[in-house]
Amino acid sequence: MHESSTNRRDFFKSAFLLGSSLLATQVGGTPQTNVAPFVVRAGSTKSKINLGIIGTGLRGRDHLEMMLYRTDVQVIAICDIDPAALAESQKILSERKQPKAEEYGSKGDRDYLRLLERKDLDAVLIATPWKWHSEMAVASLKHGIYTATEVCGGFSIDECWELVRAHEETGAHLFFLENVCYRRDVMAILNMVRQQMFGEIIHLEGGYQHDLRAVKFNDGKQPYGGGVEFGAKGFSEARWRTENSIYRNGDLYPTHGIGPVANFININRGNRFLYLTSMASKARGLHDYVVNHPKGGANHASAQVDFKLGDVVTTLIKCNNGETVLLSHDTNLPRPYSLGFRVQGTKGLWMDINQSVMMEGVTAKAHRWEKQDDWLKKYDHPLWQKYEKAAEKAGHGGMDFFVDNAFVECVKAGIPAVLDVYDAATWLAITPLSETSIATGSVPQPFPDFTRGRWMSKQVDFALNDLF
Amino acid sequence: MHESSTNRRDFFKSAFLLGSSLLATQVGGTPQTNVAPFVVRAGSTKSKINLGIIGTGLRGRDHLEMMLYRTDVQVIAICDIDPAALAESQKILSERKQPKAEEYGSKGDRDYLRLLERKDLDAVLIATPWKWHSEMAVASLKHGIYTATEVCGGFSIDECWELVRAHEETGAHLFFLENVCYRRDVMAILNMVRQQMFGEIIHLEGGYQHDLRAVKFNDGKQPYGGGVEFGAKGFSEARWRTENSIYRNGDLYPTHGIGPVANFININRGNRFLYLTSMASKARGLHDYVVNHPKGGANHASAQVDFKLGDVVTTLIKCNNGETVLLSHDTNLPRPYSLGFRVQGTKGLWMDINQSVMMEGVTAKAHRWEKQDDWLKKYDHPLWQKYEKAAEKAGHGGMDFFVDNAFVECVKAGIPAVLDVYDAATWLAITPLSETSIATGSVPQPFPDFTRGRWMSKQVDFALNDLF
Numbered sequence: 001m002h003e004s005s006t007n008r009r010d011f012f013k014s015a016f017l018l019g020s021s022l023l024a025t026q027v028g029g030t031p032q033t034n035v036a037p038f039v040v041r042a043g044s045t046k047s048k049i050n051l052g053i054i055g056t057g058l059r060g061r062d063h064l065e066m067m068l069y070r071t072d073v074q075v076i077a078i079c080d081i082d083p084a085a086l087a088e089s090q091k092i093l094s095e096r097k098q099p100k101a102e103e104y105g106s107k108g109d110r111d112y113l114r115l116l117e118r119k120d121l122d123a124v125l126i127a128t129p130w131k132w133h134s135e136m137a138v139a140s141l142k143h144g145i146y147t148a149t150e151v152c153g154g155f156s157i158d159e160c161w162e163l164v165r166a167h168e169e170t171g172a173h174l175f176f177l178e179n180v181c182y183r184r185d186v187m188a189i190l191n192m193v194r195q196q197m198f199g200e201i202i203h204l205e206g207g208y209q210h211d212l213r214a215v216k217f218n219d220g221k222q223p224y225g226g227g228v229e230f231g232a233k234g235f236s237e238a239r240w241r242t243e244n245s246i247y248r249n250g251d252l253y254p255t256h257g258i259g260p261v262a263n264f265i266n267i268n269r270g271n272r273f274l275y276l277t278s279m280a281s282k283a284r285g286l287h288d289y290v291v292n293h294p295k296g297g298a299n300h301a302s303a304q305v306d307f308k309l310g311d312v313v314t315t316l317i318k319c320n321n322g323e324t325v326l327l328s329h330d331t332n333l334p335r336p337y338s339l340g341f342r343v344q345g346t347k348g349l350w351m352d353i354n355q356s357v358m359m360e361g362v363t364a365k366a367h368r369w370e371k372q373d374d375w376l377k378k379y380d381h382p383l384w385q386k387y388e389k390a391a392e393k394a395g396h397g398g399m400d401f402f403v404d405n406a407f408v409e410c411v412k413a414g415i416p417a418v419l420d421v422y423d424a425a426t427w428l429a430i431t432p433l434s435e436t437s438i439a440t441g442s443v444p445q446p447f448p449d450f451t452r453g454r455w456m457s458k459q460v461d462f463a464l465n466d467l468f
Numbered sequence: 469m470h471e472s473s474t475n476r477r478d479f480f481k482s483a484f485l486l487g488s489s490l491l492a493t494q495v496g497g498t499p500q501t502n503v504a505p506f507v508v509r510a511g512s513t514k515s516k517i518n519l520g521i522i523g524t525g526l527r528g529r530d531h532l533e534m535m536l537y538r539t540d541v542q543v544i545a546i547c548d549i550d551p552a553a554l555a556e557s558q559k560i561l562s563e564r565k566q567p568k569a570e571e572y573g574s575k576g577d578r579d580y581l582r583l584l585e586r587k588d589l590d591a592v593l594i595a596t597p598w599k600w601h602s603e604m605a606v607a608s609l610k611h612g613i614y615t616a617t618e619v620c621g622g623f624s625i626d627e628c629w630e631l632v633r634a635h636e637e638t639g640a641h642l643f644f645l646e647n648v649c650y651r652r653d654v655m656a657i658l659n660m661v662r663q664q665m666f667g668e669i670i671h672l673e674g675g676y677q678h679d680l681r682a683v684k685f686n687d688g689k690q691p692y693g694g695g696v697e698f699g700a701k702g703f704s705e706a707r708w709r710t711e712n713s714i715y716r717n718g719d720l721y722p723t724h725g726i727g728p729v730a731n732f733i734n735i736n737r738g739n740r741f742l743y744l745t746s747m748a749s750k751a752r753g754l755h756d757y758v759v760n761h762p763k764g765g766a767n768h769a770s771a772q773v774d775f776k777l778g779d780v781v782t783t784l785i786k787c788n789n790g791e792t793v794l795l796s797h798d799t800n801l802p803r804p805y806s807l808g809f810r811v812q813g814t815k816g817l818w819m820d821i822n823q824s825v826m827m828e829g830v831t832a833k834a835h836r837w838e839k840q841d842d843w844l845k846k847y848d849h850p851l852w853q854k855y856e857k858a859a860e861k862a863g864h865g866g867m868d869f870f871v872d873n874a875f876v877e878c879v880k881a882g883i884p885a886v887l888d889v890y891d892a893a894t895w896l897a898i899t900p901l902s903e904t905s906i907a908t909g910s911v912p913q914p915f916p917d918f919t920r921g922r923w924m925s926k927q928v929d930f931a932l933n934d935l936f
Contacts, residue, residue: 199756202749202801203780211835277745277910281670282790288667288814312671312812314794316782316910322750326782326794333670334828335817336837344780346756349803354822360802367679369804442745442784442912 046412052077052121053101054112054136055128056089058223058236059150062395063125064089066404068096069393073408076120079104079112112136116143123411125177126150129240134159134428137174141166141421146411148175149424151255153431157448160425164450167421175407175417176424178259180339182402185372186260187381187463189343189350193264195379197359199347201265206257207328207340213289216242216331217302228289228296228303245309249280250435251329252309255427256339258317258327259419263462264343265323268422268455273325273447276317278434280310285332307332315434327430382466402468409468418462425450514880520545520589521569522580522604523596524557526691526704527618530863531593532557534872536564537861541876544588547572547580580604584611591879593645594618597708602627602896605642609634609889614879616643617892619723621899625916628893632918635889643875643885644892646727648807650870653840654728655849655931657811657818661732663847665827667815669733674725675796677806681757684710684799685770696757696764696771713777717748718903719797720777723895724807726785727887729793731930732811736890736923739789741915746902748778753800775800783902795898850934870936877936886930893918 051067053060056078067073078089078101086103093101104115109132116124116139123146126136130152140147141163154160167174180186193201215237219227223236230242244252265271286307290296296303311332317325328340341352348359356369363370383402384391390405391398403419410417426447433445449455519535521528524546535541546557546569554571561569572583577600584592584607591614594604598620608615609631622628635642648654661669683705687695691704698710712720733739754775758764764771779800785793796808809820816827824837831838851870852859858873859866871887878885894915901913917923 200752202752203782203798275909277747277784277912279745279784279786279792281792284668284670284814310792311814312792314671314784314792316745316747316784318747318910324747324749324778324780324782330671330812333812333814333817334826334834335812336826336835344798344801344803346752346779346801349801351821353819358802358804366802367804441743442786442910444745444910 045414046122048072048074049122049408049411050074050076050120052079052115052118052124053089054079054104054115054124054126054140055132055150056080056085057082057127060085060125060127061089061092062400063127063404064092066394066400067125067408068092068098069390069401070405070408072412074098075101077102077104077115077118079115081105081109081111113139116140116145121145123148123407125407130244131155131240134163138162138166141170141172141174144170144172146173146175146417148177148407151176151178151253151259152428153250153252153254154425154428156432157429160429160450161448163421163428164425173410173417174421174424175410176255176419176421176427177403177407178255178419178423178427179396179399179403180256181259181263181419181462182383182399182406183260184380184384184398185352185376186341187384188376188379189341190260190263190463191379191381192350192375193343193345197348197362197379198343198345198350201323201343201345203324203326203342203344204261204264205326205328205340205342206261207326207330208251208253208256209328209330209335209338209340211333211335211337212241212331213286213334216245216286217289217293219295226295228293228300230302245286245307245332246305247308248435249283249308249310249313249438250431251278251313251315251327252431253329253331254315254327254430254434257341258325258427258430259423260341261325261327262423262427265319265321266460267319268426268451269458269460270456271319271321271323272449272451272455273426274318274320275444275446276315276430276433276437277442277444278313278315278437279442280314280438281312283307283310283332285311285334289332310438313434313438315430315437317430381463383463383468386466406468416461418468422451422455513882514590516540516542517590517876517879518542518544518588520547520583520586520592521557522547522572522583522592522594522608523600523618524548524553525550525595528553528593528595529557529560530868531595531872532560534862534868535593535876536560536566537858537869538873538876540880542566543569545570545572545583545586547583549573549577549579581607584608584613589613591616591875593875598712599623599708602631606630606634609638609640609642612638612640614641614643614885616645616875619644619646619721619727620896621718621720621722622893622896624900625897628897628916628918631889631896632893641878641885642889642892643878644723644727644887644889644895645871645875646723646887646891646895647864647867647871648724649727649731649887649930650851650867650874651728652848652852652866653820653844654809655852656844656847657809658728658731658931659847659849660818660843661811661813665816665830665847666811666813666818669791669811669813671792671794671810671812672729672732673794673796673808673810674729675794675798675808676721676724677796677798677803677808679801679803679805680709680799681754681802684713684754685757685761687763694763696761696768698770713754713775713800714773715776716903717751717776717778717781717906718899719746719781719783719795720899721797721799722783722795722898722902725795725809726793726895726898727891728809729795730891730895733787733789733791734928735787736894736919737926737928738923739787739791740917740919740923741793741894742786742788743912743914744783744785744898744901744905745910745912746781746783746905747910748782748906749780751775751778751800753779753802757800778906781902781906783898783905785898849931851931851936854934874936884929886936890919890923 394401682693862869
């Protein structure tokens with residue numbers, strides 16, 4: 001284990017020293033070829049792809065806009081059960097001088113299946129409410145379509161296996177749109193990790209610490225705040241996301257934290273998650289929000305709801321190569337936004353909460369933090385250096401550009417997704433595993449090996465160059 | 469539960485509004501009287517106490533110096549198996565124009581028992597290596613002596629019960645010298661917690677994140693660094709502390725983190741710890757340190773040792789009132805010192821890593837941190853306001869003054885310890901519980917209720933006023 005992990009390090013070190021042009025060749029070559037089941041079925045490469053988007057609410061339209069900045073994507077089909085969402089999408093297309101897209105959704109929840117019947121689709125992007133992601137992705141894969149899906153946590157381990165089987169039975173690829181993997185600081189730190197600046201990685205932290213109270217409740221008209229309605233009376237995410245806070249207790253949204261962490265320690269590529277244990281605090285935040293809101297109060301219907309989701313859910317994950325990962329989920333309390341990243345190795349430490357690093361013998365003072373800025377600049381990832389301008393137009397500080405770019409480039413090249421179905425299954429699994437752990441008083445829960453052993457030989461493929 | 473916790477809040481709120489003079493009366497009165505088994509046996513109050521110190525190494529001499537700043541303590545007996553430590557102590561006494569103390573220790577490890585036979589001792593302070601604390605404290609309590617002991621983690625649950633039984637059988641009190649409970653920022657935050665600035669407390673974090681590599685290894689002459697020796701070849705803590713990192717895997721030093729946290733949420737006073745789960749990362753830091761040290765290297769004897777202590781050990785604790793606590797132990801890697809405190813409630817959040825607070829509707833900007841300085845100043849604890857000058861001479865940023873002051877004042881007043889044997893047992897228990905959890909793959913471990921139910925009625929007594 002030690003030897004092979006040294007070899008991997010040397011690979012990265014020389015790869016980065018050699019520069020990205022050589023890597024550009026390698027990424028389509030060496031690292032992929034010895035991964036038998038990931039053989040590309042599409043065969044030929046494309047210079048322009050036909051895309052369908054399922055789910056054209058706010059998030060789906062983010063992706064639509066992003067795709068329209070590109071010249072290599074044609075959005076030919078859109079699907080939503082809400083006619084207003086389709087109309088907004090057509091408006092965007094028309095403003096950008098694009099032909100109208102074919103509309104689906106008017107025939108109900110499963111009208112998306114008609115969209116999937118189209119033979120002219122190269123790829124489909126799914127941005128629907130959480131509970132539809134896997135069903136739609138599985139159906140799309142079974143139609144042989146290169147499929148991207150928005151992030152969430154899973155509902156069951158079975159659903160994760162279904163995704164894996166749909167990929168393995170058809171050879172069609174799933175791209176998991178975890179945009180935080182492409183956050184600029186995260187990628188610079190990944191660059192530093194791969195160059196051994198932190199030594200051997202020992203412990204990592206990440207999470208989703210985001211005051212979502214004004215997302216979970218609104219006035220039924222605007223997407224954020226203005227009231228304490230949810231469900232049928234809510235709008236946008238409040239319409240469907242909030243019910244998860246009523247009925248479920250677990251890390252409901254693990255992937256923004258775990259995606260970057262998984263890349264730092266090569267999960268499913270020489271390493272894997274072994275087991276987790278989760279613990280949830282009491283649930284007070286959402287009730288308090290409703291009671292204290294000017295449009296709420298103790299007698300409001302929303303104040304009668306018994307929210308099951310603990311305000312702070314903490315999960316510990318043990319990895320095969322000995323690392324520990326701490327994952328936080330904290331969405332019901334007033335707090336500044338923070339994904340709470342920490343990367344700690346034998347030679348140094350990064351934390352994003354204080355935006356600082358310490359690297360033994362490298363940063364100026366022993367036992368002292370140093371502000372991260374110069375280091376992030378120095379180790380800025382080649383992708384960000386190349387695409388900084390293009391990313392400016394994209395959402396979430398530019399991350400969205402990169403994740404959509406990677407998806408489109410993988411489809412065009414006809415190669416496996418760099419954030420693939422095994423990543424998706426592994427990360428999605430955290431939610432049901434954490435729910436079970438919490439329900440049983442923090443009893444540890446083993447991770448299934450969704451790769452069926454292939455993690456031992458699979459090569460690292462994420463962000464190896466400045467292409468995607 | 470809701471009602472009683474509201475009552476407690478109201479008590480604090482009015483207590484603080486009324487000011488400390490009234491509280492000074494209350495502390496010896498109401499809060500204690502309804503706690504039957506904590507009745508004081510000593511009976512009379514004293515204006516000056518006779519103290520014996522067992523263990524006069526570096527830490528014991530810290531306490532000796534601190535006691536000599538006071539006019540109400542006479543150190544009449546000292547005990548150490550190292551004659552040099554006794555000589556250094558006598559030197560300090562003579563420099564401070566104090567009479568020599570009677571010496572014990574020359575007759576071996578258990579010569580401390582002769583010291584305990586003295587009838588003129590009002591109190592004993594224990595500052596020996598970890599594995600002696602409980603044996604010595606139990607013996608001291610059984611002699612009816614008011615006993616203070618330095619902090620550490622426990623070795624067994626049985627040892628925690630032994631301490632409790634020794635107290636209950638004799639009525640003699642144990643004061644657990646957890647100095648971080650008195651850290652200035654911690655006490656200001658406690659003040660804010662008690663005034664409901666953070667609302668209902670939901671989640672807390674703390675720990676011991678301290679690069680101890682130069683403590684665990686030295687050159688056998690100086691206490692910190694200069695070599696990679698330990699055990700018989702090491703000096704000071706390296707002589708005995710390091711073996712715990714060789715053989716044990718758990719949170720070996722939980723109390724600096726858990727003490728303040730326990731006070732924030734009134735553990736053993738209306739609340740209690742229910743269970744914990746722990747996870748340890750791989751152990752690399754100590755080996756790497758030895759190998760890379762100029763006086764070490766791969767062939768050095770210390771490099772052949774298989775250190776069992778995971779570099780980062782993380783523990784989650786569930787509390788009876790629904791709070792979660794995250795505890796870190798991180799002593800083998802290069803890192804800036806940080807106890808990693810976090811206090812999070814329904815109305816706000818404090819973190820010490822970025823020295824910031826956020827309180828909804830109180831701090832200036834929603835969703836934004838505000839630097840803690842003005843808040844800590846505004847809510848500076850009455851104890852710190854009163855004793856700031858006196859604390860300046862003391863170690864660890866003044867904390868040591870307060871913990872020793874509280875011990876001496878409790879002895880003089882003949883009242884129960886404010887950090888008592890139940891606190892000690894509960895906090896010490898974290899170590900063996902975490903070792904068992906880690907050894908069994910993070911299986912959750914229940915906390916014994918060392919108070920045998922009395923936590924339900926016991927009143928809060930820590931730092932209620934400006935006396936101690």
